[in-house]
Amino acid sequence: MTRRESAEAVLELAWKARCAGRLDEAAARYEELLVGELASFAPALQRRALSGRAQVHRDLGETQDAVRVLDEAVRCAREVGEEDGLAHALRHAAEARIELAVPATDEAVALSREALDLLRARGADGLPLANAWRVVALADQSAGDVSAATAAWREVEALYRSAGVEAGVEEARDALERLEAE
Numbered sequence: 001m002t003r004r005e006s007a008e009a010v011l012e013l014a015w016k017a018r019c020a021g022r023l024d025e026a027a028a029r030y031e032e033l034l035v036g037e038l039a040s041f042a043p044a045l046q047r048r049a050l051s052g053r054a055q056v057h058r059d060l061g062e063t064q065d066a067v068r069v070l071d072e073a074v075r076c077a078r079e080v081g082e083e084d085g086l087a088h089a090l091r092h093a094a095e096a097r098i099e100l101a102v103p104a105t106d107e108a109v110a111l112s113r114e115a116l117d118l119l120r121a122r123g124a125d126g127l128p129l130a131n132a133w134r135v136v137a138l139a140d141q142s143a144g145d146v147s148a149a150t151a152a153w154r155e156v157e158a159l160y161r162s163a164g165v166e167a168g169v170e171e172a173r174d175a176l177e178r179l180e181a182e
Contacts, residue, residue: 007033007045014052018059027056043080047073051089058096066096083118087128090115091135098135104142112139130159130168141175150179 001009014029030053034046050073057066070093077086090111097108116132124132137152153175160168 004042004045007042011045011048011052014049018052018056023056023059027053030056043076044082044085047076047080047082047085047089050076051085051092054092054096058099063096063099067093067100070096083122084128087115087118087122087124087132090118091132094139095135098138098142102142103144104139106143109139109143112136126159127163127165130156130163130165133159134168134171137172137175141179146179146182150176153179 010029010033014026014033017023017029018026030049033049034053050069054066054069054073057063057069070089073089074086074093077083077089094108094111094115097111098104101108112132112135116129116136119129119132133152133156137149137156140152141149153172157169157172157176160166160172
């Protein structure tokens with residue numbers, strides 16, 4: 001097995017552990033990638049490990065730690081020019097910042113828009129675009145920009161409907177109802 005295949009296997013094990021709720025195991029697997037010999041050879045894999053580790057921090061309610069790790073994932077993706085990974089890391093970094101600060105900081109709003117702009121420039125559609133629009137909507141809503149949030153949630157609803165993600169459609173509808181009541 002090559003080093004890359006080994007790293008991919010560890011990423012898969014970490015992801016499966018997180019999905020199964022074994023967060024300590026998932027964290028240990030991600031750390032294995034981030035501090036072990038596998039850390040230095042593949043920046044794209046390192047970015048994925050950083051993003052995964054940050055999600056475990058969020059799952060554990062350690063949002064400040066998640067922001068710190070996501071900032072590193074953003075830096076890593078920028079360094080290697082991994083635009084899809086950058087959009088992913090930016091989206092999660094924005095969402096974590098929104099969790100930390102209500103109302104959303106200007107930084108969270110800017111990160112969410114940068115992620116969306118990257119995806120749109122690449123012609124993304126479907127679920128990646130819906131997820132990016134969702135974080136833009138959350139940021140705008142948290143920042144108190146009702147008009148922008150309403151427009152964004154409408155976009156979210158349409159994209160999730162097209163992607164067949166009923167939970168996303170419901171979240172958008174609920175958000176729009178709350179905004180209309182304001």
